[in-house]
Amino acid sequence: MTDTIIALQNVSKWYNPAFQVLKDCTLAVPKGEVVVVCGPSGSGKSTLIKCINALESFREGEITVDGVRLHEKGVNLPKLRARVGMVFQHFELFPHLSVLDNLDLAQIKVLGRGKQEARTKSEALLHRVELSEHANKFPGQLSGGQQQRVAIARALAMDPVVMLFDEPTSALDPEMVSEVLDVMVKLAHEGMTMMVVTHEMGFARKVAHRVVFMDRGEIVVDAPKDAFFGDVGNERAKLFLSKILQH
């Protein structure tokens, strides 16, 4: 746990002059760590995670991802994004392509892998998320949970150095949440560096090294898991936790 994969230094962002979505966010994710980001809706979690692969811009501060300094001019964004896997809340599979083609596309077009090489990789990954029998189906023929597992496999096909998850289970029917979380837990145990925006505190307890709590654009708490769930020591975080852990 020496190399820092993601480093944010005093990152701030405004949607308009009056509304600041990110306030002075500082955070570091070392290689191999799993960081869970939670907080009330509208607290800037998704915006923060999207800044990391430059799907969102930021105005102040510095973000360094795997040695690439995003705040500097002339950064090769496609090249950076190819090394940062991203899983979206609404899956965002490509509906006009088969499951296998979803996995193949960027391997061929971005990494320049041969058709056969990409296919072999895709098939192995589908096997890993236990969807081999659905390889030739279209995304629309799969359940939400299956689609999200395909999306994870699609991101992994690029051999990313870090995986970002933006509320990966919040668009799923309850009975499908665990199949997706199982894949993520396995991934965490294999040592993947992960940053996960989620309200699944069970997942956080199980695999997170650290938990970050955001509120109104600020990182309010950034604590090791045990400290966070033991006594977080912050009123806003306590209130939030008591609300989502009530039932």
Place this chain on the structure above:
Amino acid sequence: MFSNFDFQAIIQALPYLFGQGMVFTLTLTVLSALGGLMLGTLLALARISGGRVLSTVATGYVNLMRTLPLVLVIFWFYFMVPYIGQWLLQESRPIKVGGFSSALLTFIMFEAAYFSEIMRGGIQSVARGQNAAGLALGLTGGQTMRYIVLPQVLRTMLPVLLTQTIVLFQDTSLVYVLSLTDFLGAASKIAQRDGRLVEMYCFAALVYFAICFLASQAVRHLQSRVAIIR
């Protein structure tokens, strides 16, 4: 009125009507539709993701074309293209442009305005999320458009594009103002020559109706088959 309706006149005219007229009409329709779709897609892209200058120019062009009557544009191009060509190529005289080339150019430029509106709507409806997903995988904006957004837009919009092409098929009959021999032009020539106005114009109407009706049915059938499963 129909007491001396002469079917023989129609039958004798068939080789000319279809061999010359319909071939011309279909060629013009297909080439105009393809050219219009390509130019229209470029215009849509310019409006959506071009810089401010490019998008203003494209918007202005589309709005201009959509506010002018087609016949006027056909005339205008027919008479202006030789002079524009002269100016572009720096020739000493107006260049010679055949009626077909002039008509084709007109229809491509005119239809592009309509196709661009269809494509623009389609591109905007393919959720922004798809764009983000493409970019997040490391595809460039251009690759995302080409491999992810446009294929979906074409499939979703195919029925609308084909319906617009059916309208185009009817509109190509306007080239008769340039004395070109499209299907209607051919029917008109025979009608004048043989004095068989009723036969020829009735038959022409019937053929246009039959083709457009069948094509519309085919589009409806196709609609369910090309739809993307979501």
